[in-house]
Amino acid sequence: MAMTLNQLVLRSMRKNIKNYYLYVFALVFSVTLYYSFVTLQYNPAIVKEIGSGMSSAALKAGSYLLLFIVIFFVLYANKLFMNRRSKEIGLYQLVGMSKGLVTRLIAIENIILWLGSIILGVLMGFVTSRVFAMILLKILEKDAFVELTFSLEALLMTVIVFLLLLIVVILQTAIRIRRVSLLTLITTTGVADEKVKKFNAFHMFLGFIGLAFIGYGYYLSTSLLDLSNPDLTPNMLLFKMVSILILTVGGTYFVFRFSVAFILNLVRKSKKGLMSVQDVLSLSTIMHRMKSSAMSLTTITILSATTLGILTLSYISYYSVDTVAEEAIPYDYVMYEDTGFDLIEEFDKEEIQYTRDDIDLLAVEADVRSLLVKDAALNNDISTRLTIQVVSQKDIQSKLPNLQLKEGQGYIVGYDSLRAENIRIEAQKPIQFITSTGTEEVFITEVSEEYMVPNYHSYGFFTVVLEDSYFQKLLNDPLNENQMVVGMELQEVSQLKKAEKIFEANKVSVEIPYPSGIATKTVSVESQESYRLDLLNELGLTIFITGFLGLAFLITTGSILYFKQMSEADEEKATYTILRKIGFTTNEIMKGIHRKQLFNFGFPLAIGLAHSYFAVKSGWVFFGTELVAPLLITMGVYIILYSIFAILSAGYYRKVVEDAL
Known part of the structure; x- marks a missing residue:
């Protein structure tokens, strides 16, 4: 039986090679980021230039935040990977394999994948850690040579963290296999998301409420820190901050859940039943998945906006160092x-x-x-x-x-x-x-x-x-x-x-x-000049940590959207096969898919940018003297990053459509 199990593992891994690259990317990317960042704490050049006090503590705190991002990313990738293999797992049970044996099979596959990914990630992190150290010293304007150093402490921390995470993933997989029925496993990828039902006046009202919530939240943010207002007390400030948070989050969910669907429903009705294949692949597909997408898109939008806002404020402080020094000491x-x-x-x-x-x-x-x-x-x-x-x-x-x-x-x-x-x-x-x-x-x-x-x-x-x-x-x-x-x-x-x-x-x-x-x-x-360098030492490490974490988080959320689109593309392959058989070309089908991608990536992007803009605008004066340039630069990076994932997603869809016939 052991030999049979080993053969099954090898055959399963060969069969799923097209799916593994997605999972392996998530793992290697996470290990590389974590090992690179943790290594900075033990790099001799970094320790010499920034010391071992508050700066070291800041790097350590940053590693904990990075760990949170890594856990979020890896667990989501594992969930998606298991969904894509649910039919395969169901078939294993259908031919007589027990749930325990299937669990052992998946566990062995995970162990092989994770150990390989950890080794590859550490090797890549070993190389990239020097690059990150050089970037940090460049930001601090420190003239120091950075050697390619290996940190045993960073290696042990990375191995311990990801082995513990592997155990969590195996337990998560085992619980899923034991609790989910055979029928559910086989039909998971074929179950459509709940369709948007006929809209009524109440749905219209909720859609309007979502837009009103966001608008009023933006309005409150413009006067959040108006120090010239004698009625601004600490309690009032706290109340306004909580109100803005509730209005923005709630409004964003209502917009995704009701406002967008209602608008698309009006567009669909305006077609009077004469919908092109592009309309079917864009409007209908988006509405078909609206209920399940609303929460995930809201979460990604809010977290991305928060990350972008923090990154922008940090960059404002760093960008304003020269001006602040000139203001403090005009000569x-x-x-x-x-x-x-x-x-x-x-x-x-x-x-x-x-x-x-x-x-x-x-x-x-x-x-x-x-x-x-x-x-x-x-x-x-x-x-x-x-x-x-x-x-x-x-x-x-x-x-x-x-x-x-x-x-x-x-x-x-x-x-x-x-x-x-x-x-x-x-x-x-x-x-x-x-x-x-x-x-x-x-x-x-x-x-x-x-x-x-x-x-x-x-x-x-x-x-x-x-x-x-x-x-x-x-x-x-x-x-x-x-x-x-x-x-x-x-x-x-x-x-x-x-x-x-x-x-x-x-x-x-x-x-x-x-x-x-x-x-x-x-x-x-x-x-x-001395004052400027002191400011740089204080703010340089902050902008590096926030920049590193912000970039990691934006890549993570972009990857999640990309992974989600890959799953949807695989689920819709049968639809594309039918369309190709009745004569539609790849380019005709892709026109509708491009519209859908514009919504899936463009709409959360637009709302996230708006959220971060008003958040930054409400209190940027306490962080520096420059707003426009730092804001445009950080938002530009955000837009470029998400555009890359949108392009990759469209490329994957094209491949699925071409292979559908």
């Missing part, structure tokens, strides 16, 4: 009071070419009520009185050479999108400065995002540039205290590395008082 180097002048002497000694701006900063109390836009007006005087920074036009002439202010005029800088969330103001309005003699009014000519003052001094608000004579008046007011800031810009970018070495050797610190005067904070002589 290449910034010094405070009389500190840092050793740095200047060293620059002169080493012939570093630079320009220098000596800036007097005034912390002045001002009433900004008259600057507020109408719908942002607040009800109390205290909240409209702010301590803001004031500088003179001559001190920043090099930064704003075309700025010309008359007496009594001011120019606001440093008013970016994040500050706009805190307080909404507009130009061509006056601002009142509080002085020892009363209030002084200055007319604001323009509001700009340009940064002239380091973040340490902006206090989270904007800075006002004043005409020189009026600035001098405020400077002499006993209520206002000033502090000197020295900004230096390198004239030659090629001298940056040399300047950074000098900076590292001459860093000093200074105590800076808060506007209240109650406390102080310590800052050092600042370097924009």
